[in-house]
Amino acid sequence: MRYRKLGKTGLVVSELGFGTIPILSGRVPVLPEYFSPDTDTAVAIMKKAFDYGCNFYDTAIPEEYGDAEMKLGVFAKTVDRKKIVISDKARFYGGGDIYREVLRSVDNLGTKPDIYFVHQVDESNVDEVLGKGGALDALYDLKREGKIGFTGIASHYYDVLLRAVKDPRVDVLQGSGNILERGMLDRISGEEAFKGKGFILNKVYAAGLLIGPFSVAELIGGILGYPFSSALLGVGTFEQAEAAFGTEYPPLTFSFEEVLKRLKNSFDPIECARCQRCVCPFGHEIHTSFRQFNYFHLGKEYWAAGKLKMDLEQTYAHCRTCEDKPCMKECPRGLYVPEEIGRIHGLLEAYGNA
Ligand code: SF4
Ligand code: SF4
CATH class of the missing domain: 3.20.20.100 (NADP-dependent oxidoreductase domain)
Structure with a gap:
C-alpha cells in the first residue's frame, strides 16, 4: 500500500x-x-x-x-x-x-x-x-x-x-x-x-x-x-x-477513448466525461442525464430510468426550441447535446413501452 x-x-x-x-x-x-x-x-x-x-x-x-x-x-x-x-x-x-x-x-x-x-x-x-x-x-x-x-x-x-x-x-x-x-x-x-x-x-x-x-x-x-x-x-x-x-x-x-471503445463492445455510450462545463439556462443537469443513460446500459436500468424520467420530457421540449444552445459552447467533447437528449428520450419511450 x-x-x-x-x-x-x-x-x-x-x-x-x-x-x-x-x-x-x-x-x-x-x-x-x-x-x-x-x-x-x-x-x-x-x-x-x-x-x-x-x-x-x-x-x-x-x-x-x-x-x-x-x-x-x-x-x-x-x-x-x-x-x-x-x-x-x-x-x-x-x-x-x-x-x-x-x-x-x-x-x-x-x-x-x-x-x-x-x-x-x-x-x-x-x-x-x-x-x-x-x-x-x-x-x-x-x-x-x-x-x-x-x-x-x-x-x-x-x-x-x-x-x-x-x-x-x-x-x-x-x-x-x-x-x-x-x-x-x-x-x-x-x-x-x-x-x-x-x-x-x-x-x-x-x-x-x-x-x-x-x-x-x-x-x-x-x-x-x-x-x-x-x-x-x-x-x-x-x-x-x-x-x-x-x-x-x-x-x-488509460485514455478516455480507450474507455469508450471498451464500452462500445456492449452499447453506444454518450461520450461525456462529466466535466460539468455545460450549463443549461433551463436548469437541466445535462451531465447527470448523460451519466444515467450510460448507467442504464451498465446494469442499473430501473434505477437510472427512474432518475432520468424526472425532467427529461420538459428538457426534450426545451431543446427543440432552444436557438443558442449555450450548453454546447464549452463542451470539450463537442457533443451535440440536444441530439443526445433525444437519444435518452427515445430510450425512455422504449423502456416505458417494454
Ligand atoms: S440545447 Fe437543451 S440542454 Fe442545451 S441549453 Fe438548450 S435547452 Fe438546455
Ligand atoms: S461539457 Fe460535454 S463532456 Fe462536459 S459534462 Fe457537458 S456534455 Fe459532458
Missing part, C-alpha cells in the same frame, strides 16, 4: 480507502450493492483491509449508511486508534442540525471522527452550508472544541467544490470520479486552488457498475495519476477486500 498526505492536516492516508456502504445491513436506499454482513463479519472485513495497509475508513450517519457507522466504531476499538483515520458525514445544511448529528456520530462511533463532511452539498444548499450559522460554521466550531479533527465538504459538483476549496474553514474535500467520469478530476488537477488540499475521491467503481467492462486493476490503476489523497473503494466481502487492497496496482495510462 502506498500513502499520501491529506492536504495540510498532517495526516497520512492510504492511497486506497475503505468505503463502508457495502457493509451496512438493512434497507437503505443507496445505489451500490451491500451485503448485510453481521457486525463480526463486517469488522473482520475491515480488519483484513487494515492488514493490507488500508488506514482510511469513510462512513455516514445511519439514515444514509444504515449501521455502517456503528460497525466502523466497533472495528475502531479492535485496532490502535491512532493507526486509522475515520471520516464521517451527514446531509444537514444548517449549523444546529449538523452540530447535533456530529455528537450522535461520536456516540455511534465511540470515538472522535478525524474528518467530518457536510454530505451532498449542491447549488441548492451551498449558500446555507457556507453562510453564517450554516453547517460549515458548526463544523469549524466542533473542530475548535476538539469534537472532530478536521472539517470537510463533500459534493458531486465541481463549482461547489471550487467554492469550498477557497474557504479557509475547509480542510478536506470529497468528490467523485473514475476512468469514465473523469472530467471533474481533470479540472481539479488543473486548478491551483486544489493544490495541497486534502481530497477524497469516491465512485471509483461507479457504484460497482464499471466492474465487468473493466477489471479492478484497470479501475484503480487508471485513476492513480490524479492528485487525490485517498480513493474510496466500496468493500462488502472478504473477496472484495482482497481485490481492492491485496495487490499494489501500478498506475495505468
Whole structure:
C-alpha cells in the first residue's frame, strides 16, 4: 500500500480507502450493492483491509449508511486508534442540525471522527452550508472544541467544490470520479486552488457498475495519476477486500477513448466525461442525464430510468426550441447535446413501452 498526505492536516492516508456502504445491513436506499454482513463479519472485513495497509475508513450517519457507522466504531476499538483515520458525514445544511448529528456520530462511533463532511452539498444548499450559522460554521466550531479533527465538504459538483476549496474553514474535500467520469478530476488537477488540499475521491467503481467492462486493476490503476489523497473503494466481502487492497496496482495510462471503445463492445455510450462545463439556462443537469443513460446500459436500468424520467420530457421540449444552445459552447467533447437528449428520450419511450 502506498500513502499520501491529506492536504495540510498532517495526516497520512492510504492511497486506497475503505468505503463502508457495502457493509451496512438493512434497507437503505443507496445505489451500490451491500451485503448485510453481521457486525463480526463486517469488522473482520475491515480488519483484513487494515492488514493490507488500508488506514482510511469513510462512513455516514445511519439514515444514509444504515449501521455502517456503528460497525466502523466497533472495528475502531479492535485496532490502535491512532493507526486509522475515520471520516464521517451527514446531509444537514444548517449549523444546529449538523452540530447535533456530529455528537450522535461520536456516540455511534465511540470515538472522535478525524474528518467530518457536510454530505451532498449542491447549488441548492451551498449558500446555507457556507453562510453564517450554516453547517460549515458548526463544523469549524466542533473542530475548535476538539469534537472532530478536521472539517470537510463533500459534493458531486465541481463549482461547489471550487467554492469550498477557497474557504479557509475547509480542510478536506470529497468528490467523485473514475476512468469514465473523469472530467471533474481533470479540472481539479488543473486548478491551483486544489493544490495541497486534502481530497477524497469516491465512485471509483461507479457504484460497482464499471466492474465487468473493466477489471479492478484497470479501475484503480487508471485513476492513480490524479492528485487525490485517498480513493474510496466500496468493500462488502472478504473477496472484495482482497481485490481492492491485496495487490499494489501500478498506475495505468488509460485514455478516455480507450474507455469508450471498451464500452462500445456492449452499447453506444454518450461520450461525456462529466466535466460539468455545460450549463443549461433551463436548469437541466445535462451531465447527470448523460451519466444515467450510460448507467442504464451498465446494469442499473430501473434505477437510472427512474432518475432520468424526472425532467427529461420538459428538457426534450426545451431543446427543440432552444436557438443558442449555450450548453454546447464549452463542451470539450463537442457533443451535440440536444441530439443526445433525444437519444435518452427515445430510450425512455422504449423502456416505458417494454
Ligand atoms: S440545447 Fe437543451 S440542454 Fe442545451 S441549453 Fe438548450 S435547452 Fe438546455
Ligand atoms: S456534455 Fe460535454 S461539457 Fe457537458 S459534462 Fe459532458 S463532456 Fe462536459
